[in-house]
Amino acid sequence: MNASETIQQRARHQRLDADRLLTAACVGLPLLGLILFFAYPMIIVFLRSITVGDSYGIGNYVEVLGSSGFWRATRHSLVMGGATTLVSVFLGFIIAHGLYRCAFRGKWLIRAIIVLPLLAPSLVQALGLIFLLGRNGVISRALGVEIEIYGFWGLLIANTLYALPQAVMIIGAALVLLDARTYEAADVMGASPWRQFRDLTLPSARFGILNAGFVCFIITITDFGNAAVIGGDYSVLATEIYSQVVGQRNFNMGAVVGIMLLLPTVIAYAIERQAMKRQQAGQTTGQVPYRPVFAPPRDLCMAALSLLICACIVAVIGIVVYASFVTLWPYNMSLSIKHYDITLAGGYSSLWMTILISLGAAVGGTIAVFLLGLGLRRLPHVLAQPVQILAAMPAAVPGMVLGLAYILTFNSTSTPLYLLYGTAALIGIVNFYHYHTQGFLTVMTGFRQLPPALEEAAGSLGAGLGRTACDIVAPFIAPMLVSVFFFLFMRSMVTLSAVVFLTTPQLSVAAVTIMRLDDAGLTSQAAAFSTCVMAVVCGAVLSMKVILAMMQRRRAE
Amino acid sequence: MYLNVRDATKIYGTFTALDRVSIGIDKGEFVCLLGPSGCGKTTLLRLIAGLAELDGGEITLEDANLSQMPARKRGFGIVFQSYSLFPNMTVAENIGYGLKIRGVARTDIAARVAELLDLVKLPQVADKMPGQLSGGQQQRIALARAIAVDPRVLLLDEPLSALDAKVRAELRDEIRQVQRALGIPTLMVTHDQEEALALADKIICMNHGTVVQAGTPEDLYHRPATRFVAEFMGISNLLPPEDIAQLFPDLLPSRRESERAQLACLRPEQIDIASVADGAATIRSISFLGNLRRLQVDTTVGMLTVETHGANPCRVGDRVALTVAPDACTWVIDDTEPRKAVPA
Numbered sequence: 001m002n003a004s005e006t007i008q009q010r011a012r013h014q015r016l017d018a019d020r021l022l023t024a025a026c027v028g029l030p031l032l033g034l035i036l037f038f039a040y041p042m043i044i045v046f047l048r049s050i051t052v053g054d055s056y057g058i059g060n061y062v063e064v065l066g067s068s069g070f071w072r073a074t075r076h077s078l079v080m081g082g083a084t085t086l087v088s089v090f091l092g093f094i095i096a097h098g099l100y101r102c103a104f105r106g107k108w109l110i111r112a113i114i115v116l117p118l119l120a121p122s123l124v125q126a127l128g129l130i131f132l133l134g135r136n137g138v139i140s141r142a143l144g145v146e147i148e149i150y151g152f153w154g155l156l157i158a159n160t161l162y163a164l165p166q167a168v169m170i171i172g173a174a175l176v177l178l179d180a181r182t183y184e185a186a187d188v189m190g191a192s193p194w195r196q197f198r199d200l201t202l203p204s205a206r207f208g209i210l211n212a213g214f215v216c217f218i219i220t221i222t223d224f225g226n227a228a229v230i231g232g233d234y235s236v237l238a239t240e241i242y243s244q245v246v247g248q249r250n251f252n253m254g255a256v257v258g259i260m261l262l263l264p265t266v267i268a269y270a271i272e273r274q275a276m277k278r279q280q281a282g283q284t285t286g287q288v289p290y291r292p293v294f295a296p297p298r299d300l301c302m303a304a305l306s307l308l309i310c311a312c313i314v315a316v317i318g319i320v321v322y323a324s325f326v327t328l329w330p331y332n333m334s335l336s337i338k339h340y341d342i343t344l345a346g347g348y349s350s351l352w353m354t355i356l357i358s359l360g361a362a363v364g365g366t367i368a369v370f371l372l373g374l375g376l377r378r379l380p381h382v383l384a385q386p387v388q389i390l391a392a393m394p395a396a397v398p399g400m401v402l403g404l405a406y407i408l409t410f411n412s413t414s415t416p417l418y419l420l421y422g423t424a425a426l427i428g429i430v431n432f433y434h435y436h437t438q439g440f441l442t443v444m445t446g447f448r449q450l451p452p453a454l455e456e457a458a459g460s461l462g463a464g465l466g467r468t469a470c471d472i473v474a475p476f477i478a479p480m481l482v483s484v485f486f487f488l489f490m491r492s493m494v495t496l497s498a499v500v501f502l503t504t505p506q507l508s509v510a511a512v513t514i515m516r517l518d519d520a521g522l523t524s525q526a527a528a529f530s531t532c533v534m535a536v537v538c539g540a541v542l543s544m545k546v547i548l549a550m551m552q553r554r555r556a557e
Numbered sequence: 558m559y560l561n562v563r564d565a566t567k568i569y570g571t572f573t574a575l576d577r578v579s580i581g582i583d584k585g586e587f588v589c590l591l592g593p594s595g596c597g598k599t600t601l602l603r604l605i606a607g608l609a610e611l612d613g614g615e616i617t618l619e620d621a622n623l624s625q626m627p628a629r630k631r632g633f634g635i636v637f638q639s640y641s642l643f644p645n646m647t648v649a650e651n652i653g654y655g656l657k658i659r660g661v662a663r664t665d666i667a668a669r670v671a672e673l674l675d676l677v678k679l680p681q682v683a684d685k686m687p688g689q690l691s692g693g694q695q696q697r698i699a700l701a702r703a704i705a706v707d708p709r710v711l712l713l714d715e716p717l718s719a720l721d722a723k724v725r726a727e728l729r730d731e732i733r734q735v736q737r738a739l740g741i742p743t744l745m746v747t748h749d750q751e752e753a754l755a756l757a758d759k760i761i762c763m764n765h766g767t768v769v770q771a772g773t774p775e776d777l778y779h780r781p782a783t784r785f786v787a788e789f790m791g792i793s794n795l796l797p798p799e800d801i802a803q804l805f806p807d808l809l810p811s812r813r814e815s816e817r818a819q820l821a822c823l824r825p826e827q828i829d830i831a832s833v834a835d836g837a838a839t840i841r842s843i844s845f846l847g848n849l850r851r852l853q854v855d856t857t858v859g860m861l862t863v864e865t866h867g868a869n870p871c872r873v874g875d876r877v878a879l880t881v882a883p884d885a886c887t888w889v890i891d892d893t894e895p896r897k898a899v900p901a
Contacts, residue, residue, distance in 0.1 A: 019629075451639060454641050456606075456641075457643075459608070459627070459629045460606055460607070460633055460703075462655055464629055471643070475643075475644075475645035476645060555686070555688065
């Protein structure tokens, strides 16, 4: 048999092998989704930004760049992003340092409180601040001063509270990496605690701090909820897109502003990924976790600071829950449940719809990233690499831009995709692709921990790809899949930016309803609706904790 | 031969991991692939298992070509160095997994699992999870899982390397017993020459992606073909003909001039040592190893290693005379000359 015959035979064989077909499907279907629901809409939004009349040109950009409103919004976005980043990274470092490098009791409380802002739509921080510091706020009335909470300062506080959990988690993850033995060595060499902090803790956390900074910056400049509720006249790019599209029906200009917003986020995201790689490169195996010993001046101080920050979070979110039960804020402070009778069109239907959509996004999304991870393991590196890059790209795209891209793509009758427009399915899809990167990276982390020998052992025992996936791979990375499922569910429950363009009078989601209630002056009802959403999400978090704990116990048994 | 590998070639980028390697395994035979890390032995095992694809050559089992057959259809059993039990399944589920895939009835699986647990001497652990077992126990279960499906060939990829010395010796004997009892043709990869000597019917010694020598353990130990094999299969004194002429001229006739063999291989236990007041050699150091002593002896041509059994009055600094039986040495090819540096 000569060489070409061998190659032909191999090619024929590869076509027929069921496992190869399955691998192709595993990668192909999620990839098709990424192209159709991420890459294609992003191309459309770019094309629309350069569409002038019936032809292409840079006219829109010239117009936008020439408008003072755009430059003001850009300046505001950058200043707000920078200020929020500084404050939340500083506070985040204090809390992370307290949690991982100090010894005091009650850390579980801080851990629990610090994630609260993630469990609510971003506009809840803004609502809470209005109830605390607004014209009729508890604090303003108690002090008898009028505080102008709408605008820069209110937005800064709201954004900081929203970005803080991310900062704590990222910096904490970096601090955990430093080995106890390093500190023991420093002790033996005679380094003082302050020197250890300066020479060991800070340098080891520097990539974490950098990383947290970029993440906070991205979160802030892309957030829409807080800016819409408490921003007042302080226009930022996210609200500018909204007013262009919803206020002035000027889609092309909205697309231009969207592309301009995309620039800083893509740059920040690219740098963040690099910083992440550097941090991971410094990781070593066989670590001895650091166990801090009680040092009164340091620990009491850190505990007090952490608790103070946590108290602010609790106050802002708690006041929303409290206000939702107050009969007539601030005149009749007796408690009632009348605000839970939502009077705006649709009532609670949007809450049920959001739960349904979130479940759909979570189930579909978890399956999609699992299949993608499964297939990518079996692809040669040259093919897997570009798919991985594409899968990690959605994180760089602000929700507003993705939502705008969707309305431009799916509200056009030129393709059959139009059938999806105005359906709950499309909202589920946009939520999944909005948070695709985080889900994908989580699953890939799980796959990296899976020893190839397990799959090879199953293969040599006669199991095909389908069987191996169900019997070996899925059980192994089940904790990751559970995490991804609940992550997608929770984000879908609370996200506003991507879906704000896709809701219709007949089809709304919870975060949009809260915004509409607040717009309509029904602030207490907005608070009541927020409380319901938070209750659902808290329930989801608790279920996730229980399920993960059960899995861990089963495995340990 | 039952399993035949002909001209197997595997190339990773610019690195040739296997260069036209041919080996064979007979029915019931225990074959060890022996060599240093990076010699291609694991690559060869993975090719045979179907876990990697051949870039050239072919693999046949009873004359049926396996080259294009995926691992799951070959019906081989494999045991990895890292145990690789499925962590989400009990011991019994692990062992029965291959049978379950083949659609064997539940009661038959249970019976077979019990039988195999007895065979690997762990009858009590059926319902435990792999994480609750020690390394040695896990590897026994991995062995049971591999042989549960009556594999046509059993492949062992450094199965003992992750275990401590005592467990390793125990399991080594058990692997041999089980293999003998079941008569499964077995191919084991190892870098440990002692393991290979103790287990194998045939050792295939590999280096740089090629087979250097194949033969019985006795062949490889006593009649190494090359310097690499001689050094890999234990301690040896390798001396060029000039040195032999000086120390043991009686050995020279055993070298045939036509051969490329340039070095005489003398195992340490083949050299006899006697204290002589005017001996030409001096003992420089003695290591006491329990059943034997290893001596470093300074001669006119340099250090030689000598081993003696039993009581021996020699002490460091003693003058000694060395003698060797005329047929004791093997002439080997010097294949470990420094390779030419490859320009980057």
